Amino acid sequence: MIPFEGDALALAPRLIGVTLLVDGVGGIIVETEAYRRDDPASHSFSGPTPRNAAMFGPAFRAYVYRSYGLHWCFNIVAERHGAVLIRALAPLVGLERMAARRGGPAFLCAGPGRLTQALAITGALDGAPLDRPPFEWRERDGVPDIVAGPRIGITKAVEAPWRFGLCGSPFLSRRFPGTSPGYPRR
Template structure:
């Protein structure tokens, strides 16, 4: 297992010339909690930018905290579209948040990433060069990756399998309904989490 962030970045650069096979869209056509756990440790590519997934949250169609609860509407249309596409929404009228669509009505929110490639671009967009500050929260990810409404429903996400360590779970953050569901998943010990998990 790679020992630190520097080793992971070097490994990514060394593998850049090899053919990579991302998860197919059908891989995401499953319950969001399963996908959210399985995405931990994977490598996400959006154009020239790349990052390791270190924290996710799952939302399902029968979940009162989910945007899809109550059925399709103009705002959540992408959640009922093809699996594997992006669902991007604006939070509090400020931050663009990135999700990947799972089975119909389900999606996984990307809460934190460990930047691997394109750090200069992310730093310019975020206004900071501190690696941990680039993608350690949903709004930060949206800004670092330059997302807006045009990305909603788009086929822009490529997730690649990668080795992962232990996964920790806990309650989701920033919601007021269904707060007891342990559908937040993270890479244990990662310095790039948006917030520590209880008991770790």
């Protein structure tokens, strides 16, 4: 069962608290960002290109792209040619394999590049359907306490509060402005 519906802005907070496993390794999603079609910060803003083809295909597939030449970033394609960037997980299953892939036990999934490294997500999964292996999903239990704030690392539409996080989680890539200090440690 896939708990997916709606456009990027609806889906991004909806995914907080949902468990994601890739090939049996993963954890609870604690941080996401929404990118909409008419959003200057979105890869889909200027229309279809070879890189963003997945965003213009069927919804609820993977969109994986290379970031800064070194890292992979994992998104869920949403309705209406948007996407949700998965930025952080609370590691739960397969900690050993994650640490081995990461080269150490620190910050296993705190950030989009670290997360894809820990889960072994690469461009090979670009466009892949999410409702079958290696992906596995577990619905959340009730509605978690969700915080919102500006997105990270962009230069356009900087103010839009379309970054979502699990309130107080120590597994965030960065703290949300205005929340209590101490999380996360870097």
